Each structure stands twice: as C-alpha cells, then as structure tokens.
Amino acid sequence: MSSNQYKERSNVMRIIFIVVSVIFIVRLAFLQIFDNTYRQLADQQALRIVTQYPARGLIYDRNGDLLVYNEAVYDLMVIPRMVKNLDTNLFCQAMGITTDEFLSKMEKARRYSPFTASVFMKQISKEEYGSWQNYLYRFHGFFVQQRTLRVYDKPIAAHVLGYVGEVNEKDIESDYYYRQGDYIGKSGLEKSYEKILRGIKGKNIMQVDVHNREIGPYLGGAHDTMAVEGDNLYTTIDATLQEYAEGLMANKRGCIVAIEPSTGEVLTLVSAPCYDPNLLVGRQRGENYMTLLQDIRKPLFNRALQAQYPPGSIFKVAQAMTALSLGVISPGQGFVCDKVIGCHGHPSARSVQEAIKMSCNPYFYYTYRRIIQQGKYKNIYKDSQYGLMVWHDYMQRFGFGTRLGIDLPDVKSGNIPDTAYYNRWYGREKWAFSTIYSNSIGQGEVEVVPLQMANLACIVANRGFFYTPHLVRYYGPDSTRNEEFYQKHETGIDPSYFEIAARGMYDVVHVGGGTAHKANIPDIDVCGKTGTAQNIGKDHSVFIAFAPKDNPKIAVAVYVENAGAGGSWAAPIASLVIEKYIRGEVTRKDFERMYRETNPCQPLPLTRVAKKKK
Amino acid sequence: MENKLDWVTLLLYFVILFFGWLNIYAACYDEAHAAVFDFSTRHGKQLIWIGISLVIALVITLTEARVFSSMAYIIYLVVLVLLVVTLFVATVIKGGQSWIVIGSFRLQPSEFAKFATALALSKYMSAPDIDYKSLRTKVIAWTFVLIPALLTLLQHDTGSALVFAAFLFPLFREGMSPKILIFGLVAVVLFVMALLVNQFILIGALAVIAVLYLFVWLNKRTRKHYLYALGLFLACSLFTLSVDFVFEHVLESHQRDRIYVLLGKTEDTHGTGYNVHQSKIAIGSGGLHGKGFLNGTITKADFVPEQETDFIFCTVGEEWGFIGSSVVIVLYVLLLLRIIRLAERQYSRFTRFYGYAVASILFVHFFINIGMVLGLLPVIGIPLPFFSYGGSSLMAFTMLLFIFLRQDQERTKTIL
Known part of the structure; x- marks a missing residue:
C-alpha cells in the first residue's frame, strides 16, 4: 500500500496528545496542590464570615450590686468595592460628618482592602443609629455590626475594674482568639479575668455570590457556631x-x-x-x-x-x-x-x-x-x-x-x-x-x-x-x-x-x-x-x-x-x-x-x- | 460478517457525556431548580440535547457507511450555504453573529462546518489519483478548509475559525511536509517572544542562532547552506518586525488584551483578566480531592462567567479536584489515542483521513479550551467536546464521531 508510507507519523500525533495532557496535568498540580493561594482567594470572595460577638461578662460587688454592665453600640462597616451610586450628601448629613471626613475615611477603608469589610465609624450609640437606621438600605456597601461597651453606674473602683480597649498587634499574635478591632481587658479585673469575661465568639459562614449577596449558609451552616456570653464575676468589693x-x-x-x-x-x-x-x-x-x-x-x-x-x-x-x-x-x-x-x-x-x-x-x-x-x-x-x-x-x-x-x-x-x-x-x-x-x-x-x-x-x-x-x-x-x-x-x-x-x-x-x-x-x-x-x-x-x-x-x-x-x-x-x-x-x-x-x-x-x- | 461499533470509543463517549452533564448540573444548580428533568434550566435542556444526539447517533449507525462518503460534497455545500445565510440573518449573541435563531431554537452552523469539511476533504484526499505533492492538490485541499474558516471568521467567531487549523494534522499524516508544522511552531514562539522582548534584541539573538547553525551544527559549509541560513534569518527577522503591526492593526482590541493578560504584561483581574483569574481561583481552590459535588463555592456563586459552556472545566476543577480533573484529561487522551488507533487500522484512505480529522478537531478543542481555562492560552471561546453545555456543538461532535465509528464498523466492506 504505497499510500500508507507515512504510517510512522501517527506516532507524532500520539506524542503531541500525550505531551499536551502531561502539561495540563502538571499545570493542574501546580494550581491545585502546590499553590494554596487560590483556596484562600476563593474563601475570601465566596465566603463571608459574620462574627457574632458575645456580651462580656458582668461584674457584681459582694452584695450583688451591679458594678459593670454592657450597652449595645454599633460599628458602621463598609466594603469599599460595594459602594455604588452613593448619595454622598444624604450620607454625610445622616452620619453627621463632612465630605472631607467621608473621603478620608473611605480612602482609609479602601487602603485596608476594597473587598473586605472594615470599620467606617466606631461605637455609634443606639440613639444615633436609630436616627438613620431607616436610610441604611440606600447606602449600598454599608452595614452595621453590633458591639458592646462597658457602662459603670457608679464612677468607682476604676483601678480594680480596669478598662477594656482595642487589641494591639501583640495581642493578636499571641492569642488566636483576637482579630483586628476586637476588645481586650487592658488592666484590672478586666485584664486578669479576660478569658472568663470575654466569652466565646460565634460565627456564621455565609456564601456570597458574585454580587456579594448572601446566598445562604455555607455547607448548610455546618461550621457555624453560636456566641457564648462571658461569665459574670462576683467580686469581694463592697x-x-x-x-x-x-x-x-x-x-x-x-x-x-x-x-x-x-x-x-x-x-x-x-x-x-x-x-x-x-x-x-x-x-x-x-x-x-x-x-x-x-x-x-x-x-x-x-x-x-x-x-x-x-x-x-x-x-x-x-x-x-x-x-x-x-x-x-x-x-x-x-x-x-x-x-x-x-x-x-x-x-x-x-x-x-x-x-x-x-x-x-x-x-x-x-x-x-x-x-x-x-x-x-x-x-x-x-x-x-x-x-x-x-x-x-x-x-x-x-x-x-x-x-x-x-x-x-x-x-x-x-x-x-x-x-x-x-x-x-x-x-x-x-x-x-x-x-x-x-x-x-x-x-x-x-x-x-x-x-x-x-x-x-x-x-x-x-x-x-x-x-x-x-x-x-x-x-x-x-x-x-x-x-x-x-x-x-x-x-x-x-x-x-x-x-x-x-x-x-x-x-x-x-x-x-x-x-x-x-x-x-x-x-x-x-x-x-x-x-x-x-x-x-x-x-x-x-x-x-x-x-x-x-x-x-x-x-x-x-x-x-x-x-x-x-x-x-x-x-x-x-x-x-x-x-x-x-x-x-x-x-x-x-x-x-x-x-x-x-x-x-x-x-x-x-x-x-x-x-x-x- | 458484520463488525461491532468500537465499544471502547463508545464507552469513553458515554462516560464523558455523563460526567459533562453532571458538571453542567452543578454549574447551574440552585435549590429552587434542583429537579433533574426541569427543562427550564440548562441542565434540563442539555438532557434534551443529549437525547437528540443519541437519536442522531442511532440514525447514523443504521445508515450505510458509504452514504457519508458519497454525500460528502453535498453536505459540505449545504453547510457552506448555511454559513453564508447565517452571515445575513444571524442574531448577535455574545459579540459573535454565528447563530441562526428560529423561535426558541438556536442553531450554530459553524459547529457543523467542521464535520462537513472533514467529510469533504476526506473525500477529496481519498480520490485514487490524488498526489499530495502536486501544487494543484495542495491549493484545492486548503481551499476546502479556508472557505468555511473565512466564513466563520466573518461571523466574528475567531475561536471556531481557528479550529480549522486542525486539518494540518490529517494532511501531515498523508504527506504534508513537517516543515509547515515546525514553521508554525516557530512562528508562534517568535510572536510571543516579539511581544515580550525588544525586537532588536530578538533579531540579534536570531542572528547568533543563524551563525551557530553554520559554524557549530553543520560541518558542510556549502553556499546552499549559507543562503539557507541567511534566508531563514531574514524571514524570521521580517516576521518579528511585522508582529507589532499585526498585533496593533489586525487583531481586535479585546484579543490584544487577552494576549497581554496571558503574557502577564497587564495585571487586570477585574477587567479582561477577570474570567481567567476566577477560573484559576475555582480550579485552584479545588485542591486534591475537590470540594465535592454541588459544594463548589465559586461555582455556586456564579463567579466564573460562561461556566456551563466554555468554562465548564472550572466546575470539574473545583468540585472534583486534581483527581477528577486529571481523570477528565486522561479520558480525552484515551479517546484521542483510540481514534488514532482506529484510523490506522483502516483499509480505506477516506476513513483514515476522516479519522485523523476527527481526532484533530477534538484535540484542538480540547487543547484550546483547557489551555484557556488553566490560563495557559489566551481566552478563545470554544466548547469542550461532549462536555460543555450547548446543543449545536454536542450534535455536531456526535455526528463527527459516530460517522467515523460507522465507517470503522464497516471497514472490511469499504475497501476500495
């Protein structure tokens, strides 16, 4: 069969097929096994971890009188990339800030990360939050997160009770519990009983879609946990x-x-x-x-x-x-x-x-x-x-x-x-x-x-x-x-x-x-x-x-x-x-x-x- | 004695088809439309396409094999007419105008042009008196390929047009000079290099290679070789110099961007590079085992556009991991190798040529599609055969494959 003189060229084809598939598999190995940045990127963009902050434990005196309790405040959070068609005037008016303040806060948030939430305004009181709560839906990209603050009815025993403040780099490094912006006891009983008072954070892992809309709990909420309130302290103080x-x-x-x-x-x-x-x-x-x-x-x-x-x-x-x-x-x-x-x-x-x-x-x-x-x-x-x-x-x-x-x-x-x-x-x-x-x-x-x-x-x-x-x-x-x-x-x-x-x-x-x-x-x-x-x-x-x-x-x-x-x-x-x-x-x-x-x-x-x- | 249809190919076909459908189901899965037979969804529609394709496959296996070789030119002409008609009546979908829309039914004639061209060219190349060495044969053969390729290109479907390059392989098998393949490869390398490196440095490097060619690799320094080296050097240099021009004036801007993103010259994960970036995230996050069927977070959240069509492999990567992805790649290679093996056992030159055409077309789709999804090739939107969502492509690929299987089944009868 004279027309079949190039039969050996079939091997060229086979080699091309095999070489290409080997290249693909090697590439897959690099993407999927050796490089785990993609896993992190995927979780970053497709999952949103909503932290449930536990209320800090209360502190009582020896006769059962309350010395320290909590008050709800709100942090206004922003995801800069999600902010679209914002009515800046209305926003600034509602929040009581100037346009310059707005711009600098946005810039700061954007520098932190355009895609993840950061605190735009801290510790907004219940009353203040109530005044613009109804507008919030119009400010796309903003949402509030509830936090608690310490309140002292009588202004006493400051040195005993100590105070609570935001964690620093060292706290975050030394204890896996803390994230940027969390609170920690800085002195007094707040510090020495920190682990008892702080409680256990809960988290809801939500799946978000490409438009950053929540589409439901991740794996049906299998990894979600409830926040557990901190334990109360019963002190010896009169x-x-x-x-x-x-x-x-x-x-x-x-x-x-x-x-x-x-x-x-x-x-x-x-x-x-x-x-x-x-x-x-x-x-x-x-x-x-x-x-x-x-x-x-x-x-x-x-x-x-x-x-x-x-x-x-x-x-x-x-x-x-x-x-x-x-x-x-x-x-x-x-x-x-x-x-x-x-x-x-x-x-x-x-x-x-x-x-x-x-x-x-x-x-x-x-x-x-x-x-x-x-x-x-x-x-x-x-x-x-x-x-x-x-x-x-x-x-x-x-x-x-x-x-x-x-x-x-x-x-x-x-x-x-x-x-x-x-x-x-x-x-x-x-x-x-x-x-x-x-x-x-x-x-x-x-x-x-x-x-x-x-x-x-x-x-x-x-x-x-x-x-x-x-x-x-x-x-x-x-x-x-x-x-x-x-x-x-x-x-x-x-x-x-x-x-x-x-x-x-x-x-x-x-x-x-x-x-x-x-x-x-x-x-x-x-x-x-x-x-x-x-x-x-x-x-x-x-x-x-x-x-x-x-x-x-x-x-x-x-x-x-x-x-x-x-x-x-x-x-x-x-x-x-x-x-x-x-x-x-x-x-x-x-x-x-x-x-x-x-x-x-x-x-x-x-x-x-x-x-x-x- | 009647042979049976090659069961290995059939098995591979069904496995790929089934796994493809599973991944389409996952890609467009949402809890509200979870029913398998929900025909308002894409996975439901794909079931219809699979059904129609299987009917077509059955019809083909019941048809006499020689019908296809004798009808080859007619089928080719019909498809050409369809392609021309498409140019005038096409509805623009996703920037291309390759679709004929009749009611809710959409047909993409360019998908069928591939197997029609394969049939026609096989027919032409298997004529008893054909001599591939003659210029006339070469011209006619390439005309068969270029007409549908150009018509597809006119529909702004660059990807499908590019697939016609697949015919290089069957022609190579029948005696085309390997230099054409090598030149093609060199051209691609030079093109990429010219975009990455300064032209004059590149030409300098070419000059060094030309000199080395003369002084090191060859001991016969005849005048013929001097001229040969010089000619090649000039040709390569000219090509290099023309890359800029071609790049700036022939390619469209989105194609330029895609190439730049691939070469890493622009870092644009939200514009042009978004698709590939997301695709890599989906695949890369799958890890070794994958996240499990229907558990792909990227897949579910629609981060990857075109995920059930051109980017279907992302779903495999994310939900089935390295193991699943590798299995899919191995399935395709086994299919391709099987087809080559079948082609080589033919007595008929028509069937052998056609077999090579089938393998080559499938291969080019496989190569471009997965290469693109893995970020190794620029974004060129063509489907993964038997796997991607889409009626036209599935039917066309099924015809392509089953006509070959039918020919193979009757290989003893068709000795000419």
Whole structure:
C-alpha cells in the first residue's frame, strides 16, 4: 500500500496528545496542590464570615450590686468595592460628618482592602443609629455590626475594674482568639479575668455570590457556631465602702486597702487620685486616656499594688513577732530608749506591748540587732549573714518581698533585702548589723506595697495567718472558685505573740501615749499602728488597723502621700473607713467632714526630676 | 460478517457525556431548580440535547457507511450555504453573529462546518489519483478548509475559525511536509517572544542562532547552506518586525488584551483578566480531592462567567479536584489515542483521513479550551467536546464521531 508510507507519523500525533495532557496535568498540580493561594482567594470572595460577638461578662460587688454592665453600640462597616451610586450628601448629613471626613475615611477603608469589610465609624450609640437606621438600605456597601461597651453606674473602683480597649498587634499574635478591632481587658479585673469575661465568639459562614449577596449558609451552616456570653464575676468589693473611701481620698494622693481578715477578701481598694471609669469607654477614650496619662499626679498608677514605699514604723510589728518567735527577746523584754537612733520623747518601753504602743525606735534597733546578730558565728559578718537569712525568711512568711498572688495584674513585690542583695551592694562579708539597722524601723532598703501592709494587719487580726488577698469570690454559672484563695498561709509564729501585738496596737489607739488616738471610734475596739515614711518631700502618712480587736471584721492600710505623721492623717481616715464598714454609718460627722475636705498633701511637683520633666 | 461499533470509543463517549452533564448540573444548580428533568434550566435542556444526539447517533449507525462518503460534497455545500445565510440573518449573541435563531431554537452552523469539511476533504484526499505533492492538490485541499474558516471568521467567531487549523494534522499524516508544522511552531514562539522582548534584541539573538547553525551544527559549509541560513534569518527577522503591526492593526482590541493578560504584561483581574483569574481561583481552590459535588463555592456563586459552556472545566476543577480533573484529561487522551488507533487500522484512505480529522478537531478543542481555562492560552471561546453545555456543538461532535465509528464498523466492506 504505497499510500500508507507515512504510517510512522501517527506516532507524532500520539506524542503531541500525550505531551499536551502531561502539561495540563502538571499545570493542574501546580494550581491545585502546590499553590494554596487560590483556596484562600476563593474563601475570601465566596465566603463571608459574620462574627457574632458575645456580651462580656458582668461584674457584681459582694452584695450583688451591679458594678459593670454592657450597652449595645454599633460599628458602621463598609466594603469599599460595594459602594455604588452613593448619595454622598444624604450620607454625610445622616452620619453627621463632612465630605472631607467621608473621603478620608473611605480612602482609609479602601487602603485596608476594597473587598473586605472594615470599620467606617466606631461605637455609634443606639440613639444615633436609630436616627438613620431607616436610610441604611440606600447606602449600598454599608452595614452595621453590633458591639458592646462597658457602662459603670457608679464612677468607682476604676483601678480594680480596669478598662477594656482595642487589641494591639501583640495581642493578636499571641492569642488566636483576637482579630483586628476586637476588645481586650487592658488592666484590672478586666485584664486578669479576660478569658472568663470575654466569652466565646460565634460565627456564621455565609456564601456570597458574585454580587456579594448572601446566598445562604455555607455547607448548610455546618461550621457555624453560636456566641457564648462571658461569665459574670462576683467580686469581694463592697461598693458602698469603696464609694465612701474614694470620697475620703478625692482631694488627696495615696491609697486605701481594706480586707476582710478571715477570708482575704478585699473590701475596698482605692488609689487616689481616682478617675471615673466611664472616661475610658467609647469614642472619647483615646483623648481621655492621654489626659490621664499626662497628669503628673499619675491617676492611672495603681498605688495600692504598685507604689513601693518604705513601710515606716508599722514594720515594727513584724519585727517584734519575728524576735519573739526566734526567742531572742521575751514578751517582757525592755530596752532603754537611749536615742541610739532618733526617737520622740517617751518613757522607755518595758515590754513588747509597750514598745509597739510607743513605737520606740531604739527598742526595735536592739530587737533587730538580736535578730541579725544571734551569736551563732564568731565572725560578725558571718553572723549577720546568717541572721539576715533567717530574718528574710520570716519577712517572706509575712508576705513581704514577694508578690502577693492577688487577682489583679502588675502587682509589685516590694523589697526585702537578702544576703545576695547586700553582698552585691557592699561586697561579701563587708556588711553587718551596723550597716543595715535602718531596716528595723521600716526604712533603709525595705520597701513594701500598701497591699502587703493591709495584709500585715490581717495577719495580726488573725493572730498569725492570712489568706491571699483577692477580689473575686467566684465566677460563672457554676460559681467557680479559685482554690488558691482558700489556702491558709501560716506565719508559723505562736498566736499568743500576736495577741501581744494586738494588745499593743489596741493601746496605740486607746491608751494615753499611743500615737493614734485620732483613730479612736466610740464603742469599737480599733487596733492600729502608725507609720511615718520618710522620703523626698514631706513624709508619707501611714496607718494600718483592724477592728474589732476580737473577732476582727476588717483590716485596713491607709497611705496618704506627703501628708506628714501617720497619726495625723492616715489614722483618722482609717477609722472612718472602719466605722463606715462596721456600723454602716459614720456618727462623727464633723470629724468626717474635716478629714474629707482638707487636703494635707504637699503639692506636686516635689522633686527636681519632676521639674525637669516639665 | 458484520463488525461491532468500537465499544471502547463508545464507552469513553458515554462516560464523558455523563460526567459533562453532571458538571453542567452543578454549574447551574440552585435549590429552587434542583429537579433533574426541569427543562427550564440548562441542565434540563442539555438532557434534551443529549437525547437528540443519541437519536442522531442511532440514525447514523443504521445508515450505510458509504452514504457519508458519497454525500460528502453535498453536505459540505449545504453547510457552506448555511454559513453564508447565517452571515445575513444571524442574531448577535455574545459579540459573535454565528447563530441562526428560529423561535426558541438556536442553531450554530459553524459547529457543523467542521464535520462537513472533514467529510469533504476526506473525500477529496481519498480520490485514487490524488498526489499530495502536486501544487494543484495542495491549493484545492486548503481551499476546502479556508472557505468555511473565512466564513466563520466573518461571523466574528475567531475561536471556531481557528479550529480549522486542525486539518494540518490529517494532511501531515498523508504527506504534508513537517516543515509547515515546525514553521508554525516557530512562528508562534517568535510572536510571543516579539511581544515580550525588544525586537532588536530578538533579531540579534536570531542572528547568533543563524551563525551557530553554520559554524557549530553543520560541518558542510556549502553556499546552499549559507543562503539557507541567511534566508531563514531574514524571514524570521521580517516576521518579528511585522508582529507589532499585526498585533496593533489586525487583531481586535479585546484579543490584544487577552494576549497581554496571558503574557502577564497587564495585571487586570477585574477587567479582561477577570474570567481567567476566577477560573484559576475555582480550579485552584479545588485542591486534591475537590470540594465535592454541588459544594463548589465559586461555582455556586456564579463567579466564573460562561461556566456551563466554555468554562465548564472550572466546575470539574473545583468540585472534583486534581483527581477528577486529571481523570477528565486522561479520558480525552484515551479517546484521542483510540481514534488514532482506529484510523490506522483502516483499509480505506477516506476513513483514515476522516479519522485523523476527527481526532484533530477534538484535540484542538480540547487543547484550546483547557489551555484557556488553566490560563495557559489566551481566552478563545470554544466548547469542550461532549462536555460543555450547548446543543449545536454536542450534535455536531456526535455526528463527527459516530460517522467515523460507522465507517470503522464497516471497514472490511469499504475497501476500495
């Protein structure tokens, strides 16, 4: 068959077919298997995830009064590419913005993405939304998303509750939960209980068509989830007392911490100056925040947890207990007030109880010397080193020099120097009691935060133990408790010694020659201890107290910055707080008015550093 | 003894037909019209077309095979007349005027022109005294192809016109010089290169190749080879220089844009490039297994225009994934290889030529359609045989294939 001479050319055809199909399959592999950008693009354009934001958990006080709740607001969202035939005039009028604002907002949204929704206007109130809700259908490409904002009926406890703000890049990176524009607790309980309060977001995955119209749930809603509301917090705060205490501190700088000794429940936590928590909510938040931040009185600084002051004389109570426990002094021990260090005029103390009552500086100088130099080693340096180790251990049992595990963020530990600290400072075996004796009266290297001082009052009130101070009793529908807060922390010191301390503190308030007769409340046995913490500027006025002496209901620590001696300001304020709590009513009206209305604090700025800043 | 119809081809035909219909069903699926026999929908209508096509197939298999070879010229003339008539009475649909509309019935004569030309050219090329080497034969053969091609082009149906290039392959099989295929390939490469690279750099590169050709690849430096190299170089250079002109003045603007998008010179995913971009998203999002039948989000949401016709392969890509898409490609290749195999076992030159024409036409459709959908070729709207929605194309392809199967069945009888 001569006409079939090109038969082998059929192979050329076969090769072409096979080569082409191999090219196609390779191309398919690249599109479908090796490159997953198309999958993302497809989901991006064909699916719309509508997030259901859960309402944040509510916060109650110890009596069931609502402290924080939510209010619905609306975010106006826009998908720039969808905006068509917009009546800009009507739109701007309805929204109350200028054309320029409109253009810049649109540009911003477009830069973010023309195809996905971004926030056009934030936190529109229910009333405002209502005013143009009926026009919304005419603004193609715009829709609203409901969000919730925090509302505070009483403007109190800002430092305890904290505030909520938009997440930053770090939050988004560290927790998969958050998306741009979400809210997160930034401080206070809002921060430490964020995971409990925030709830669980729900989502509806909708399929959208090429015109961005929803055509139904994706896979019949198989991947949709419901939003679950955040759990409520039931706090230990007594709103009435908190409000009262804030009123007392309104024109002052300082703080008040009140704790129920038998449970460790914080009744009141005030850091003055206070601010209205409503300031840090809503569209004015940023502006208000900057104002608060720039205030030289530092209202955002939570003094109760973060201010590390020298404790002053109140520290002497812990020294007396330590010395008694170590057996280096006996309850009847007397020391002559020989002015080995400065003291005020008073007779020499003949017992521990008297020493506490009179707050004798030389007495505690000698007491501290017996703690530090116990004579275990011949070498005075080694002996001091050993003594300090023992002392440091005791101080930690009182909760000093460690972070108390309170359920608020950023609590400071204060400072109780240990041997390593002094070795670093002076060098090994180059320091002894004579170098460090200032610690005995709560000066020197010792620093504590007010919370630790209130806790000291609790320890004495309990005669030797404490529960970690905390602000939340339980949360959620199952009343979940944090078991850590129900664990007793023992100091390991005999309760009978604490009874001596309690009697001494009773005398401080009730007996002539005591330093805090201003804390005296008729018919209530208040036990207290004054302190006067030296520092740059006028002394801080410090006072700790608990009452009643037997079966105490409340322990308080009060700091008033740059106000002078402990007995003059901190003590009367503490007594007012105690009376208010125990009696529900303050009977000493003139007394109350005087200490509420006068501002004893030396005005700021006190230091050169502060002046330089200006 | 009567042979049977080739069951392998039949099986492939039915599998492709069925899978094609499933994907049309998915492409135009919406819950309100989910019934299979809802004839207001495209998947419902396609069922009618499938029914008619099967009737046509049956009629063909009952007809004597030699009827088709003897009627070849008549069929060809009838189709040519239809094409001319179309030019005058056509309704413009999607920018082309290749449709005759009678009531609700629309006919696209250019679809039928392919098999008619295949028949006529087979008939001409199988005449006993034909000699492909003679110029006269070449001219007449190409005239058979070019007349319907030009008429289709006049209907602004560039894609269908391009399909007539398929006849290069049967002619090649019967003795056409392979140089024509090679020149064609070189021309395409040069065309693309000329658009991507500066012309003078390209001509410089051609000069280097010409010199290399003389000094490295050939040791016989005769005058003939010098002239040969020079001639080729000049021809290529001229071609390169003319690309710009052709591109700017011969092609239409949308064709220019489509080529630019393909070459990545313009990034336009919302205008000209929208179709291919969406097509790639649909296919690419299918992954290995696909999203499952009726679960294609892109398909359901009508992101890809023309999805049940020219872009039907997107549905396969999205809902059946890499596995399903590869299976479809393999099915087509098996069909094409089978037809070549059948063609090669013919005793009749008519049937062999016709078989090659069938395989080539199907191949060009397959190549251009899937190449386009995968973003490898510019957008040229022609259907995927047996797969895309459309009555005319399905009927025409069914005729094309079954006439060949019928010829093959009677191969022993038709020895000439």
